[in-house]
Amino acid sequence: MMKQNDIKKMELLLDRYLDGNTTYNEERLLHSLFRKVGNDIPEEWHAYRALFAFEDEETGETMDKGTSDESGAKIIQMKSNRKRKGWIRVAVACAAAVLIIGIVPFVTDHHSATTSNANIGNYAVIDGHRTTDSATVKQQAMEALNAVSAHHDEDFAAMTE
Amino acid sequence: MAMLLSASTVLAQADLQVGRVFDLYGHSKGCKMVELHHSSFRGYELDVYKSLIYRQYGNAIENYLKTDRKNARKVREIVEDGVITSGYYMMKQTRQGINRYILFRNGSGQSGTVVYIEGALSPDELMKLCTVNK
Numbered sequence: 001m002m003k004q005n006d007i008k009k010m011e012l013l014l015d016r017y018l019d020g021n022t023t024y025n026e027e028r029l030l031h032s033l034f035r036k037v038g039n040d041i042p043e044e045w046h047a048y049r050a051l052f053a054f055e056d057e058e059t060g061e062t063m064d065k066g067t068s069d070e071s072g073a074k075i076i077q078m079k080s081n082r083k084r085k086g087w088i089r090v091a092v093a094c095a096a097a098v099l100i101i102g103i104v105p106f107v108t109d110h111h112s113a114t115t116s117n118a119n120i121g122n123y124a125v126i127d128g129h130r131t132t133d134s135a136t137v138k139q140q141a142m143e144a145l146n147a148v149s150a151h152h153d154e155d156f157a158a159m160t161e
Numbered sequence: 162m163a164m165l166l167s168a169s170t171v172l173a174q175a176d177l178q179v180g181r182v183f184d185l186y187g188h189s190k191g192c193k194m195v196e197l198h199h200s201s202f203r204g205y206e207l208d209v210y211k212s213l214i215y216r217q218y219g220n221a222i223e224n225y226l227k228t229d230r231k232n233a234r235k236v237r238e239i240v241e242d243g244v245i246t247s248g249y250y251m252m253k254q255t256r257q258g259i260n261r262y263i264l265f266r267n268g269s270g271q272s273g274t275v276v277y278i279e280g281a282l283s284p285d286e287l288m289k290l291c292t293v294n295k
Contacts, residue, residue: 004221007185042184125187125194141195144212145202147274148247148264149291150237 006033010041014048031056040128177252178225179263179277183213191216205290208259209279219271226275229263236262236284249291251284262287 013030016022022030034041034049035056041049123132124140131137187194197210215222233250240246247266254260260283264276282290 004218040189042188044184122197122200123195125192127190127192128188137195137197138200140193140214141197141200141202141210141212144193144195144214144274144276145210145291146293147214147268148249148266148276149293150239150247151293 006037009033010037010045014045176255177261177263177277178228179275182222182225182275183211183277186215186218186222187213189215189218192218203290205280205282205286207278207280207282209277211277212274213276214274215272217271219267219273222273222275223267226263226265233263236287249284249287251287260284260287264291 010030010033013022013026013033016026017030031052034045034052122134122137123130124137125131126136126140183194183196186192193212193214195210195212198208200207200210202210229252230248230250233252236249236251238245238248248264250263252261252263258281259279260281262276262278264278265273267273278287
């Protein structure tokens with residue numbers, strides 16, 4: 001399971017990375033953490049994991065061709081950074097395309113959701129395992145709703161505005 | 162269409178920290194996350210229902226919810242020994258006529274439940290939805 005410390009560390013490093021403020025060592029650490037946690041990451045980070053995996057692959061190829069002295073290492077790092085910037089642009093362009101293709105039709109579709117498509121997108125994730133079984137999903141939803149619900153005879157200091 | 166519905170949820174919570182809670186912990190072990198669209202609960206129609214039951218991460222999740230709480234209208238809060246143990250909060254609308262609510266209740270240790278609701282129901286109706294006979 002992904003450790004809480006790793007999540008925090010990765011979150012901080014990702015923020016710095018996207019701001020372009022990470023050092024070379026911090027980027028290596030970020031790559032290493034993404035390799036370490038595998039699939040156990042939030043969905044929103046999957047694109048970064050793919051990006052870093054690709055970069056690792058690319059850097060590996062470059063290093064095979066490079067020299068092992070100090071100046072060689074600097075050249076490899078510069079190539080890696082240049083590739084990163086290029087791929088970030090590609091990733092941003094892809095994200096924009098997905099938003100345009102995916103969300104614009106939704107805006108007109110949303111209010112006309114019919115009974116036939118009402119169940120699409122309904123799911124539960126239990127201990128990391130996703131299910132779309134409607135009975136399970138509804139049962140889990142009711143469990144959570146009951147958990148936050150108040151009882152008529154509950155003794156509490158309620159405030160209503 | 163499923164992708165589009167997921168995108169809608171992302172958008173619906175884009176300005177809320179509770180969205181990050183679902184993203185960060187929804188797929189973790191010891192957690193149960195549910196997402197439903199256009200469903201009926203106890204006779205009330207909800208556009209979006211999302212919930213997370215967690216056995217750990219309570220402190221981290223509490224920090225995210227604190228931020229949302231600052232920008233919310235308080236519908237109900239339960240305070241025990243000076244600590245908020247449960248709360249219903251109404252967030253700013255992003256679509257006219259559609260209210261957004263965050264509900265949470267802390268359990269023992271680091272456990273708890275958080276629910277995000279989007280729908281036309283009023284705060285009074287939310288209270289009715291979330292009040293049950295023991």
